[in-house]
Amino acid sequence: MRGGSLIAPLLLLSLLVPSCRKSGGSEDPSREDSAALDARLAKLQERLAQADSGEESGDPVARWLLGPELTEVSGLALTSDGRLFAHGDETARVFEIDYRRGAVVKQFWVGEDALREDFEGITYAGNRFFLITSKGVLYEFAEGADGERVEFQRHDTRLGKECEFEGVAFDSTANTLLMPCKTVGVKSLEGNLVIYRYTLGSDASGTSTSELSIPMAQAVGNNRWKQFRPTDMAIDPWTGNYVLVAAQEKGILQITPAGAVVFSRPLAGSHPQPEGVAVTRDSILIVADEGAGRAGAITLYRWR
Amino acid sequence: MGFFKRLIDFFTLGSDRPVRRLIAYYLVLAAVVGALMYFFPVVDREIGSAQLDTAAPGSNVLQDGLAQETVRGFDSDLSPRLELALSTFIILLGILAIMLPVSWVYMSTRSNRGHNQQVAQTLIFLPLVVAGIVLVVQNSLALGFALAGVVAAVRFRTTLRDSRDTVFIFLSIAVGFAAGVHMLLVGAVVSLVFNFVLILSWRYDFGRSVLEPTAGAQWSEQLTELAERRGGGKVPDRDLVLALDQKKALALAERFDRVRKILGPSGKKPRFNAILSVTTETLSEAQSKVSAALDDVAARWRLDEVVTNVGKPSELFYLVRIRKSTSKDALLTAVRASAGDAITNADLEVADSVAAAAEEDGDQR
Numbered sequence: 006m007r008g009g010s011l012i013a014p015l016l017l018l019s020l021l022v023p024s025c026r027k028s029g030g031s032e033d034p035s036r037e038d039s040a041a042l043d044a045r046l047a048k049l050q051e052r053l054a055q056a057d058s059g060e061e062s063g064d065p066v067a068r069w070l071l072g073p074e075l076t077e078v079s080g081l082a083l084t085s086d087g088r089l090f091a092h093g094d095e096t097a098r099v100f101e102i103d104y105r106r107g108a109v110v111k112q113f114w115v116g117e118d119a120l121r122e123d124f125e126g127i128t129y130a131g132n133r134f135f136l137i138t139s140k141g142v143l144y145e146f147a148e149g150a151d152g153e154r155v156e157f158q159r160h161d162t163r164l165g166k167e168c169e170f171e172g173v174a175f176d177s178t179a180n181t182l183l184m185p186c187k188t189v190g191v192k193s194l195e196g197n198l199v200i201y202r203y204t205l206g207s208d209a210s211g212t213s214t215s216e217l218s219i220p221m222a223q224a225v226g227n228n229r230w231k232q233f234r235p236t237d238m239a240i241d242p243w244t245g246n247y248v249l250v251a252a253q254e255k256g257i258l259q260i261t262p263a264g265a266v267v268f269s270r271p272l273a274g275s276h277p278q279p280e281g282v283a284v285t286r287d288s289i290l291i292v293a294d295e296g297a298g299r300a301g302a303i304t305l306y307r308w309r
Numbered sequence: 310m311g312f313f314k315r316l317i318d319f320f321t322l323g324s325d326r327p328v329r330r331l332i333a334y335y336l337v338l339a340a341v342v343g344a345l346m347y348f349f350p351v352v353d354r355e356i357g358s359a360q361l362d363t364a365a366p367g368s369n370v371l372q373d374g375l376a377q378e379t380v381r382g383f384d385s386d387l388s389p390r391l392e393l394a395l396s397t398f399i400i401l402l403g404i405l406a407i408m409l410p411v412s413w414v415y416m417s418t419r420s421n422r423g424h425n426q427q428v429a430q431t432l433i434f435l436p437l438v439v440a441g442i443v444l445v446v447q448n449s450l451a452l453g454f455a456l457a458g459v460v461a462a463v464r465f466r467t468t469l470r471d472s473r474d475t476v477f478i479f480l481s482i483a484v485g486f487a488a489g490v491h492m493l494l495v496g497a498v499v500s501l502v503f504n505f506v507l508i509l510s511w512r513y514d515f516g517r518s519v520l521e522p523t524a525g526a527q528w529s530e531q532l533t534e535l536a537e538r539r540g541g542g543k544v545p546d547r548d549l550v551l552a553l554d555q556k557k558a559l560a561l562a563e564r565f566d567r568v569r570k571i572l573g574p575s576g577k578k579p580r581f582n583a584i585l586s587v588t589t590e591t592l593s594e595a596q597s598k599v600s601a602a603l604d605d606v607a608a609r610w611r612l613d614e615v616v617t618n619v620g621k622p623s624e625l626f627y628l629v630r631i632r633k634s635t636s637k638d639a640l641l642t643a644v645r646a647s648a649g650d651a652i653t654n655a656d657l658e659v660a661d662s663v664a665a666a667a668e669e670d671g672d673q674r
Contacts, residue, residue, distance in 0.1 A: 038370050068374030107371040230347065301372050 006302070042106040044068045049305070050103055054308035063273040063306075069107035073301035075100060078301040080126035080172060081281035082134065084148075089283060090134070091303070092127050094274060096120065097136060097144065097157070098168070099127070104221040104291055104303060113149030115157050116273055121143075126237055126281075127203055130181065130205065135182060135186035137173040138166030143182070143203075162203055164214065167191045172281075176262070178245065180205050185235040198224040198233055200256075201249070219264045226269040230254040233269065235279045243288070243309075250279040250292060257282075258291075274304060284308055327417050334410055334500060335360050342406075352399055356493040396491075397444060403493040407484055407500045414504045415477050418511040428474050435478065436485030436496075455659040574576060579660065580609065582641020583637070585644065588622045588654040593652040599641045602647035606640050608632045622653050631659065 029122060045067075051057040052066040071078055077094035084090065089104045091127065097115035102108070114120075123139045132279035136144040149155040164170070170178060176183055179202070186199040197218035204213045224233040235249040239261070246267060249258045257275050259267040272279060281293030281303075290308035295301055346353040369404070412432045416424045446452045480503055487496030585603075589595035592615070603610040609630035616624040631640060637657050644655050 042370065065375060069371040070374045071371060102371075107373060109371065129479045300372075301376075304374070 020025075025190055040110075042103075042108055045106050051097045053307055064099055064305045065306055066276045067104075067107065067305040071103070071302050071303065072109065073294075073300075074098065074112075076296040076301045078295060078303070079124055079280050080128075081239070081283040081291060081293050081303070082127040082129045083239075084281045084284060085130045085131075086230050087286055087292065089285075089303075090127060090129070090279065092124055092136060092309070094124060094295075096123070097122070097124060099134065099136075102303065104289075104305060106287075109149035113152065114154045115144060115146050115149075117154055117156075118155070123302075125170055126174075127183075128175045128179075130175040130182065131181075135175070137170050137184060138184075139169050139171065139182065141168065143173075162201075162214065164201055164203075167194075168199065168201065170237060172249075174210050174238040174240050174247070176202075176240060176245075183240075183247065185238045187234045187236060193237060194218055196221050198235070200238070217262075219260060219266065223266045224260075224268065224269055228254070228256060228269060228271065230256060236279060238295075239282045239284050239291075242286045248282055248284055248290070250282040252255045252277055252278045252280055252295075254281060273306065276304070327414070328505070328512070331410055331414070331504055331508065352641065356491075400440055400444070400488045400491070401437055402485060404440055404488050404496075405433065407493070407497050408433050408436055408481060409490075410504055411477065411480060411484075411500050414508055415474075418507060419471070425474065428477065432481045433475055435481040436488065439482050439485025440462055440488040443486055444472050451631050480670070526534075539655065562618075581611070581630050582642075582660040583629045583631050584613070584658045585610075585627040586639075586646070586656050586658070587625040587627070587644070587652050589625065589652045590647075591651050592617070592623050592625070595648055596653050599625065599627070599644055599655075600650040602628065602644045603629065605647075606632070606635050606643045629657070 019186075021260060023179055049067050049142040050215060053303070056064070056066055063068070072089075073091055075080040078091050078278040079094045080092055082090045087108075087250065089100055089102045091102055092099050097120040098112060099115065100112045101110040103110050117218075121205070122136075122142070122144075124136050124144075125139050126137045128135050128137075133145050133147060136143075136146075143160040143162060144157045145160060146155045146157040154223070162184070167190050168184075169188040169190070170184050171187040172185050175184045182203040182205060184201040184203060186194075186201065189195055189197065189199050202215045202217065204215075221232050223299040230251075232254075233251050234253055235258070238247060239250045240246070243250055245262060247259070247260050247262065250256070250272065253257070256271050261267060276292060276294050277299065278295040279292050280295050281291075283291040285308075288308045290306040291303055292306070293301070293303045316606070342352070342356065346356070371625055412429050415432060416429055417647060419425070446456055465483045480500060484496035487493060487499070585599075587595060587599055594614070597617075600612075607629045611627045612625065614624075614626040616626070618624070631637070636660055641655055641657050645652070648655070
């Protein structure tokens with residue numbers, strides 16, 4: 006064989022060998038994963054400490070790229086014990102994410118058959134989850150085990166004509182679901198940022214509704230936005246303030262439960278389409294972004 | 310380009326085999342792209358990694374977005390306009406890199422019947438335009454409808470000579486689409502597989518009816534005839550054979566065979582050792598005068614062929630055996646002296662053995 010004929014196979018081999026080593030070189034992949042996840046946790050704690058000391062203010066402390074099932078991640082929810090859940094846009098499939106290590110812990114489905122709706126937000130109220138659709142329909146269900154399908158109850162808030170909903174949060178102090186309006190359908194409320202309060206009854210069905218409206222000019226503040234169209238909402242566990250994010254404005258807004266604006270500003274870092282927000286008890290702000298042509302992601306910031 | 314060609318020549322040791330050259334091209338391209346991906350992460354994203362940077366389905370461990378940005382994220386420092394321009398430029402360069410071998414394969418596999426230069430150029434230009442359109446339309450339904458309207462208003466009609474040309478055009482559209490949605494990798498793999506499948510099917514004449522003789526069998530008779538009998542069956546001139554069609558090759562073989570018979574059986578002393586060609590305006594007069602001269606100076610001769618031309622002088626070809634005592638110049642001088650104005654030109658091609666003998670004589674003197 007001439008020298009030239011050897012070069013091509015050798016080059017090809019040299020390209021293949023590293024990928025083979027990567028895919029099959031480890032004897033115990035789970036142990037390798039576990040070590041890597043622990044390293045991630047240590048790195049996160051280090052970055053949080055740096056952020057607390059003021060060395061890296063405003064920079065994200067972690068960002069996890071979500072799998073294809075969550076490319077269109079649409080909402081985040083924190084349970085009372087601090088676990089993070091996320092869901093996609095079209096199917097009632099809920100994922101538990103270890104946000105400190107960057108791993109999916111489990112996933113479960115809502116409904117025996119494939120439940121398809123335009124799901125826009127999720128929250129955890131007491132011991133139940135609520136998924137909300139853009140037309141204000143709530144799906145209530147309990148947490149499922151990994152791979153399980155869980156039963157659900159459907160509640161129509163009948164607010165679909167008044168508002169296009171994009172998120173939901175639970176105010177435990179008032180036992181109320183908070184549902185921010187992305188687009189207001191009532192003329193009298195136009196020009197306002199509107200949040201509906203949907204009080205849960207003892208049987209988990211809504212018993213009363215009210216709304217909180219804030220003049221849009223106040224919500225926009227000094228930013229260059231024309232308006233602020235919220236895509237999700239969370240409650241700061243320490244202050245009880247409402248924290249809202251908007252995809253089009255790529256902004257974040259904090260208001261008091263009474264409606265006073267604490268601040269509104271653009272989100273730091275790169276956020277192609279923020280669709281979910283959560284604030285943990287240990288002061289971490291989590292923002293979920295739809296992929297917008299790339300991978301979906303959750304980004305963690307130190308929340309002060 | 311010259312450097313690139315020399316590089317491929319190096320990897321293939323200058324081989325003309327299309328498959329070998331294609332493999333070399335793709336290996337060089339892979340190495341170049343690999344290096345670019347390492348040093349310029351925006352390249353990595355444009356070739357399709359944006360679709361791959363999610364965790365694999367079923368995997369529980371999510372990818373670290375910050376680590377990726379730290380390692381390969383300096384493109385995020387670019388301004389959005391510059392990044393857009395750069396990514397578009399990379400996409401278009403990628404298309405050129407993918408479509409060049411496709412156009413080579415197109416030209417190679419059409420060489421027998423002659424390829425259409427317009428198609429070869431279209432293969433390069435079309436995906437550039439398609440990618441540009443897809444980049445502009447993106448996910449916009451409104452822009453998509455507007456594009457459909459604009460295209461409907463302009464009539465593009467052309468008839469391709471070969472239906473296989475259409476497949477090449479489709480491929481170029483597919484590559485353009487792939488590049489436009491930032492999936493250059495898909496376009497590259499499609500074109501790579503396409504090229505090799507096509508060139509191998511061309512090489513092995515795939516699809517020919519088993520009832521018809523294969524291309525090799527169709528050519529074997531002509532090639533055997535053309536080959537030198539003592540040359541171990543080797544074809545004398547590859548380019549000559551490739552320039553002929555089958556009929557012409559057979560005609561040439563018949564002529565070779567006739568000359569061989571005239572010259573006598575191989576291994577024996579040839580009956581003739583020179584060819585005299587004479588150009589004349591007056592064919593019969595020249596023929597009689599040249600014959601008279603050859604009777605005097607040649608040991609043996611025979612009129613091999615008369616080529617009558619319209620509008621230009623005719624030609625006479627004589628097979629001649631030159632006497633040992635007669636030199637080439639002496640024979641030509643005698644012919645010219647005898648024929649005079651009846652011929653316009655005379656030339657003598659002698660066999661190698663005669664030329665060598667003449668040289669030896671000269672040296673001895």
